Amino acid sequence: MISRRSTFKAAAGIAAAATIGVQSARAEDKVIKIGFSMSFTGADAENALRVSQGGVFAFEEANANKAVKGYQFLVEKLDDATATAGQYDPAQAATNARKMVSDKAIMAALGPQMSGAGKAMSPILSAGGLATITPSSTNPDITDPKFAAQYRPAGKPIYFRTVATDAYQGPNMANYMADTLKIKSVYILDDSGAYGVGLADAFQGQVEKKGVKVLGRDRLDPKAADYATILTKIKSLAPDALYYGGVGQAGVKLAKQAYDIIPTMIKAGGDGMQSADLLKGAGFPAVEGWYATVASPHVIEDPKTKDFSDKYFARFKMRPDDYTVTCYVGAQVIIEAVRAVTATGKAPTREAVRDAIQTVSLPNSLLGPISFDGNGDLKDKIISVFQIKKDATKSLEDPDAQFKYVGVAPMA
């Protein structure tokens, strides 16, 4: 449903995007082009800049260190946003995919940022045999073998990710709540939408396996105003926690009324609750203490990324965010794959690079161990857990300021 954490930053620095690129290749080296299809203009422009620079940074390092002997990387940027859409446009993303496929010098790609763009691009990339690594799109369908005919008609996976998928938010959070929050019983609600029901089902399956008692499961009508009845029922059952699968429409009302009726109970949801709408609509003190998850690692506060963060700041004069790192690691995967191919003495081809990406293993990346399963998903799927803790010094409606990172929700 939701492809990644929303950010609410002004689209600044669009002009700067065009001028930053990888230094031109030296004459004696052969050039390998890497396509970047991201939303360089429109609402997500600032994000795209921050994210793409992570990839640029990795290729610059590789060129400077001569990581791949005899080859230089050249970044080719393609904007998937249009003025009409004001943000990414799936049709433009498909056009970009066609452009990349028809440029014989492009051996691999980074992007897109959004799942909607990914869905439009993947069939074309599959037909062209061109692998891409997405730093942020988390919709499970694109890599789900169930939809292989749609998203990878040519067979082999071409859509790799350095983030997890939404399908893991429920089960991983079940583990976190059972192991870290030590809950013994839980009540589960969903908002009757496809995303919410799926999330709640996945959570329920895993939490039952962990031996947590599910005291009940009910469904909220997102259009109804009154959840006092169900919350009173939950109060009387007195579970340790409430898990809600759904988005903000019912979530806002749930958070408000839960604060009145079950103020001290542990309350948690998925990335549908990780939104500005919740902070704006329900507000403090009602939202205080709610847990939410995001299907990507949160590494930027991790001490091991400090060195990267400082170097990146020195180069680009701005701070990286989580998706800068996921893009940086995505680029490292491509560099490693090209190195592996050229090390055998062969000239790199798309086919060879794709196969090499499939088998790449980076045991000590900034994101932890990186390797891919047979669908292009990470083997170690990291779900980050956030909790709302009021920070009165910052905007009370800014999710980045009010959702505090509390740890990783582990896989089963």
Place this chain on the structure above:
Amino acid sequence: MTTGDLFLQQLINGLSLGSMYALLALGFTLVYGIMELINFSHFNVFMVGAMIAMLTLQWGFGLYGQDVVLTGLPLILSLGTAMLLSMVLCGGIGVSIERFLLRPLRQVKGPAAMITTIGVSYVLFNVILLTIGSDSKNFPNPLAPIAFHIGGAVLRLKEILIWVISLVLMGGLTYFVQYTKIGRAMRATAQDPEAARMMGVEVDRVVMMSFFLGSALAGACGMVFGLYYNLAKVDIGFAAGLRAFTAAVLGGIGNVPGAMLGGVLIGLIESLSGQVIGTAWSDVVIFGLLVLVLVFRPAGLLGRIAPNKS
């Protein structure tokens, strides 16, 4: 919580819900009783009422969110002003809908008037959508978080306030309809508009009055809704309005005490069925029960009151 406490708590929840449905149901019933018209714009007049009350508290009194608690005169003044303003402005909207959109259609047979009210409903919805937006608004709540514990059940100050406001408004309406001259004219028109006209009742004024009263009650209900849920949103009209309409039909449409009874019943059914069966089923229970009542008592519990067709 013991079973008794739980039942009591759900009773409190149900009564609060029910008093809001009752306030809203009165608007349907007043208009239907006089004109035999189902006024679908009522759904969103209620929503506009919640928005007016919210903006009054925000702009007029600088109250945002849940942090500021007022007591004494400032509390009465802020809530009173918001209530009055939302009642008067909603009443004005109701009167305008009647005067400019429905009166020209009064002699037109068929569903033209009813369809007009659906159109007005969409206009109101979209005006709010464009000006205030589609996201959930944090309705200011200046009430102190006072709660009384009765065993394991909790009765909050805002629930008491909602009951009191609803009782006062319903009492006032009953007095108005039963004992004032215009109230008598309304009852006469409801019985037989032709005869009433011949006896010197100004039917236009009576119709206008029924729209004013119904819409003002919707405005008050919007304010009460906002205060109770700390929420105002552009889509709140439909779910609440549909249940209120059901309440009016359940009690006997056109029948003022019937609407009050129907509202409270629907509220109680909603909360008790949510407890016993599950909230996913509450619509099924409410509307299933409505069907049953209408099969055995087609005129509703207290009997339908509508103009005689001559």
